[in-house]
Amino acid sequence: MNKKPVRIGVVGYGFMGRTHSNAYSQLDHFFDTQHIPVRQVICGRSEDKVKDFAQKWGYHDTETDWRELVKRDDVDAIDICTPNDSHYDIALAAIENGKMILCEKPLALDGAQGRKMVEAIEAAGLPNLVWYNYRFLPAVTLAKKIIDSGELGRVFHYRANFLQDWTMSEELPQGGAALWRLDAAAAGSGVTGDLLAHNIDCARWLNGDIVSVSAMTETFIKERVHQETGEVQPVNIDDACAFLARFENGSLAIFESTRYARGHKSYKTFEINGQNKSLSWDLHDLNRLSYFDHSVPSETRGWSSIHVSDGDHPYAGNWWVPGLCLGYEHSFVHGAVEFMKHLDNPNAEKAFPDFRHALGTQYVCDAVLESARTKQWVDVKKA
C-alpha cells in the first residue's frame, strides 16, 4: 500500500472542475495505481465559492489567483479547467514552475499558441495530458482495441457528428461565467473547438491523421445580448460546422457539429467502415458499441449491439457486474487512471492524448476554420 501521492492544484470550479474533482475522488475507490491523485488546492476567483467547493470536494486548501497556485511547493500538477483563452498563460506559468499539467480541451485558442505550449512542456520534460475524455468510455476504448488489432482491414469511411440544440433560443444571452462558450473571445470558436475537437481527437486516435479538409460554418443567430453588460452584440462563433476530410490512410470522412439540431442533447457519434468490419457508437447510449463482422456466415450476419459492461471489457471489470451501466463521469476517472499509470510506468505507450496529440487536433480545427473562411480545401499541418 505504498501509494505515491500526486498533489493536484485545480484552476476553475465550474462544470469541468466538478468532473475532474470527481475523477480524483473516485480513482482510488475502483482502481489500483501506484500513483494516486490528491485533491490539494482548488483555485478560483470568488473566495466564497472556492471555499464552498473545497469543503464539498475535500480539497486541503484554496487559492484565488492561479499565479500563486502555480508557485506552490505543495502542488505537483496543475489541472486547467478555465475558459480556453487562459489555457496558454496558465500552462506556460505552470511549466516555468516545473508542474505537470492536465489541461481541459481544446489545448489553446489556436495552433500558434498550442505549438508554443508543446515546445515548452516537451523542453521541460513534464508529464502532460489534455482532457479529451470520451476516449476513455469503455465502448470507445473497445473500438480502439478492435481497430488496433487490424481486423477491420483497409478502412474506407469514417463519419462523426456532435449534435446539440441548447442555443437555439434567440433569448439566450452570450458571454459571462456560464455562457463563455458563446463568446468567441473566450472560446476561440464555437462548435469547432468545443465539440468537433472531441470528434477530431477520437478520429485521429482511431483512424490516424487527417490530411485535408473542406468546411462550411454558419452563425444562425447573428446578434445576442451579452449576459453581463446587457448590450446587443454580434455573435462571432460558429453555431454549426460541417466538413469533408481525407485521412492519411486513404479513407474519406464527413464531420458535422451544431447546436441547432432540435432533439439532440449531446449526440456525439462515430462510425468507421473497414473492409471486414464496421463499428459505430453514440454518446446517448454510451454503454453500447455497434459492431458488424462480415466474416459471420451471411445467413446470421447483422449489426450487433455489444453492451460494453462485461468483466473483460475495458475498465468495466473495475466497477460492477455484467449488464450494469456506467455513465459520463466515468470517462474522467479513466482518464485520470491512464495518467497515473503513465507516472507508474513512464516508458509504456500512453493511452491518453498529450499536448502534442492535442496540437494535431488543434491544427485540424484551424484548417477547418480557414477552409470555411476561404471556401477552399486546406491541408492540415503536422503536429
Place this chain on the structure above:
Amino acid sequence: MNKKPVRIGVVGYGFMGRTHSNAYSQLDHFFDTQHIPVRQVICGRSEDKVKDFAQKWGYHDTETDWRELVKRDDVDAIDICTPNDSHYDIALAAIENGKMILCEKPLALDGAQGRKMVEAIEAAGLPNLVWYNYRFLPAVTLAKKIIDSGELGRVFHYRANFLQDWTMSEELPQGGAALWRLDAAAAGSGVTGDLLAHNIDCARWLNGDIVSVSAMTETFIKERVHQETGEVQPVNIDDACAFLARFENGSLAIFESTRYARGHKSYKTFEINGQNKSLSWDLHDLNRLSYFDHSVPSETRGWSSIHVSDGDHPYAGNWWVPGLCLGYEHSFVHGAVEFMKHLDNPNAEKAFPDFRHALGTQYVCDAVLESARTKQWVDVKKA
C-alpha cells in the same frame, strides 16, 4: 412452362379474402412452382359486393352460397375466409365433395369440432392447410431454420406476446360483419383464438409440443352495444389472456395477449433462449431477427439484428435485393407457395400447418380457456 392450375374457390371477401387473393395473384410473379393457383370463384352473401371483388381481383366467376361453391366441378380447392363459426360446416361439405382445403385460422370453434375436421380430411386424403401465416415471414422461417439446425442446444425459455389496443374504447360496438371478432358466438373466444392461436402455432412449430398450462383471462369492458341490433349485450369474449406453459422439451414459457395494451397495434413477438443461442422477433419490425450467439468471443459478443433481406435468406431472393423490406402480405404469398410445392412434391416434409397441426394448437387454446375458468393447471391433449 407446363404449369398445373389449381382452381380455387374462396369463401369470404373480407380482410382475409383480400390477403389470400393477393397471394394467388402474386405467387406466379415471383415464385416458380409447377402448380399455380387460379382465381376461379369468389363466394360471398352480397351479390353486388362479390361481383365488385371478382372484377377487382380477376376471379372468373362468383357464387353467393358456399353450398353451391363446394359442389362446382371447376373448383379444385376451397379457401375458407369466413368467421370461425362456419369453418366446420364449410370444411365438412368441401371434404364431402373431394376438395382440397385452405382454411383460415383458428381451425374451428373448439377441439371437438377440429378433431372431426381432421378425421374427415385425413380419411379423404385431401391436401389441407390452415393459414397460420406468420410462419412464412422470412425472419420467422429463418428462426425455424436456425432452431432445426440444433445450434441452440437445450432450450430453457420461450416467451411470446401479441399486444393490440384497438378495442379499448367503450364506444366500440360488437358483432356484425366487421366486428364479429368481439362476438363470442361467431369467434369462439377473444384474443385466445384470434391472437394467441398464432403465437401457439409458432411456438409449437419452433419449440415442440406444450404439455400443460396455467392461464388467466379478463373481460375489461363488460357490456357493449351490438352493431346491428343496437342492443346492449354482455361481452363474452376474453379481452386479455396470459398463461404459463411447460413444453415437452422441458422449457418454460409465458404467453400473453390483449387488445388493451395502449400503444401496441399488432405487436406479436417471440423469444427463445437456448444454451448456446437466443433468438427474438416482433411483427412491428418484421424484416429483422435478433440473434445472440454465445460462441462469439466475449469482447465482441452482443445481440445482432439480422436484416432478413439477403439473397440467401428464406424467400427473400425471390423478391428484390439485400436491404429492401418485405411486408405483411408476403407471408400469405409464401404460405401459398408452400402449399403449391406440396402439391408438386407430396412426399416432402410440409413447411405449412395442416389441419392436424392446427388441431394441436386448438387443444392448447382449449386448455388455456379451461385453466382460466377453473384456476387450475390443465394438461394439453395430444393432436
Place this chain on the structure above:
Amino acid sequence: MNKKPVRIGVVGYGFMGRTHSNAYSQLDHFFDTQHIPVRQVICGRSEDKVKDFAQKWGYHDTETDWRELVKRDDVDAIDICTPNDSHYDIALAAIENGKMILCEKPLALDGAQGRKMVEAIEAAGLPNLVWYNYRFLPAVTLAKKIIDSGELGRVFHYRANFLQDWTMSEELPQGGAALWRLDAAAAGSGVTGDLLAHNIDCARWLNGDIVSVSAMTETFIKERVHQETGEVQPVNIDDACAFLARFENGSLAIFESTRYARGHKSYKTFEINGQNKSLSWDLHDLNRLSYFDHSVPSETRGWSSIHVSDGDHPYAGNWWVPGLCLGYEHSFVHGAVEFMKHLDNPNAEKAFPDFRHALGTQYVCDAVLESARTKQWVDVKKA
C-alpha cells in the same frame, strides 16, 4: 366502374421492369383511380426472355426493338427501365410519337441531355414522371406532409446517407447486363447518379432547392475485369461521394453515398432539423418515422418512433390494418397511383417528380461531380 385504361409499353425487363410491372399489377387491387394502367407491351432485346416475362406478368404483347414500341398505336405511355445511357434516345422518340413517359431515374446522363428532354416533353404537353420511388413510401410521404404544414419552423439542417457494401470485392467484374451500374459509359456516374440522386430528389422535395455544393469522390478499386470481354479495365465510376451543401432556405446539409460501407445493404437515410421539430428516417426500417416535437413538455419529450401503418397514414389505409408493415415494392405502386391521379385531375398539384424536377436533381449531381473534379464550391443551375 368506368375505368380509363392507360396502355403502357415498358422498355426493359430487368430489376426495374419487375418493380414497375408489379406496380401496374397491384394498383387496381388496392387503389381506386379512374385511370388504370394496362400491361400492354413489354420490350427487350432477347425474344425468349421478353416472352417469358410477358407470360409471367400478363403483358398482352412483346417487342424486341424500342424504336418499334414507341410507334405502336395501342400504347399510350412509355415506361423506360433501361440503363441510363439510353433514356435520352428513347424519351425523345416517345415524345415524337406523342406518348406519355414514365422514366427510371436518373433522368439522363447529364443536365445537358436532361434539359433537352424537358424542353421536348413540355413543348409536347405530355404527362411525364421520373421514378424517384422512395418519396412514395408512407413514412416519407408523412414527413413531406408534416414539413408542408410549416410546423418545423425555420430549418437549420438536413443530412442524408445512402450506404451500401455490395461492390467491395475486388473479384466483382464490371459492365454487362447485370453490372452496368459499375460502367461509367452506361451509368454516367457511380453512386452519385445511382444513389445520391435519390437523396437529392427527396431533399429537394422536402427542403427546397440546393444552391451550392462542395464535394469529394473516390474510386477505391482502380481496375476490374469486364464481365463480358474478360479484359482488365480502369474503373471510371465514383465508388463513394460526399458533399456539403447549402439550401435556398439557409439550411446546411451533408450528403454521403458509398458502396464501401461494410454492413449496410441499402441504408438510405434523411434527417431534417427545424426550430420546433425534427424528423428522421431510414430505408432499412422503412415503416417507421422518427419524430421529435419540442412543444411536448420537457419531462416527457423524446424522439418518437411512428409506425406509419395506421389507417390515416399516407397510403396505409388502402392496404391492411394498423401495425402491419408494407415493403419496398409498395413505393412503386404508390408512384403509379399518383401518376394515374394526375391523369384523373391534371390541374391538381403533382405529388410525383416530373422531368423538370428530375432535371433540377440532375443539375445538383452535375455540380457535385464538377466540384469533386475541381475541388471548388460549385453553384447549382436552376432547372
Place this chain on the structure above:
Amino acid sequence: MNKKPVRIGVVGYGFMGRTHSNAYSQLDHFFDTQHIPVRQVICGRSEDKVKDFAQKWGYHDTETDWRELVKRDDVDAIDICTPNDSHYDIALAAIENGKMILCEKPLALDGAQGRKMVEAIEAAGLPNLVWYNYRFLPAVTLAKKIIDSGELGRVFHYRANFLQDWTMSEELPQGGAALWRLDAAAAGSGVTGDLLAHNIDCARWLNGDIVSVSAMTETFIKERVHQETGEVQPVNIDDACAFLARFENGSLAIFESTRYARGHKSYKTFEINGQNKSLSWDLHDLNRLSYFDHSVPSETRGWSSIHVSDGDHPYAGNWWVPGLCLGYEHSFVHGAVEFMKHLDNPNAEKAFPDFRHALGTQYVCDAVLESARTKQWVDVKKA
C-alpha cells in the same frame, strides 16, 4: 453549512458494501441535504480485508464482529450488506441498540422473519430503509411521477422481466463467499428473492398491491459442486420463476425471472399499459424511458424514447448536463439521498421502501414460491 452527520456502520464489504460506500462517498458532492452520511465503521469477518476496505473507502474504524458494531456509541445507523440469512439477527440486534437500519434486499429469508423485523423496528420508532435501489434510477422515478399524476387512466396491464445468463454453465460451483446466491440456505431462494423481489418492489410502488398469483419454478441444473467443500450437492434454489398476477386495481400482470436466458446480462424490465398512456423501461438502457401518449394526434403518435437526463428530470439536474448518462451506482446515491431527506423532514412522504413495504414484497415472494410448490393460485398476505 450546518450539516448533521449520520454515522454509519456497514456490515459486509462485498459487492453491496461497495455500492453503499460509494453512495455515502458521493452524496455530499452532488446533493444538498442537511443530514449527510459519515463512513464511520466498516465491519467484516476478515481483519485484513476489512482494513483494506476501510482505507480504500475512508472509513474511520473497522470491526470484525457485527455484534460489537451494533453496540458502538459512535454509530447512528447500521447498513446490512450481508447474505440474506443474517439480515434478521443483525437487524434485531441493531434495533435493540436503537440504531436506524438500512438493509439490503430482500428484507429477510421469508415473511415470518420479516414480520418480526417490521414489528420490532416500528415499535422502536427507528428510521429504516430496504435497498430496492432500482426505484431511484431517474427513468424509473420519472415513471412513478407520471403514474402518480393519474394520466395513465385505468391500468390494464403490467409486465416485468429480470433475465440473466450467468449460472448456465454446469461447471459453476455453488455456495461460499462469492456464490452464496446459489445456496438456498444462505439466500432463501434463487431468482425469486434475488431478482423478482426487485421487480415486485417496483411493481407495487408503481401499480399498487398484488392480490393473487399463479407461479412455476424450475431448477435446470440439479447438482453442483460446493465451492468450499468440493462435494457434489443438490441445487435447492429456483433457477427460473414465472408467475401470473392480479393487482388490487384490476390489472393483470406477468412476471418472469431466470438466470438461463442466454444473451441477457441483467435485463430488468417493466411495462405498464393504461387507458391513455403506456410506459416501459429496461436496465440495459437505463437512461431511457419509453412513453406512449394516446392523446397525441394519430398521425404523429408513436412510442417516444425519453433520454432521462434533462435538468428537470428526477435527480439528473444534480449531476451533469442534458444528454449525458448516469449509471447503475447512481441509484444507490439517490436512495441514500432519500433517506437523508427523510431525516431532514420526517413527516414528508417517504420516497424509499421501508421495512413494511419490503415485507409486502416478501409476502408476494412467499406466495409465488408456495404457488409453484402447490400448483395453485395463492392469495397474497397484506403487509
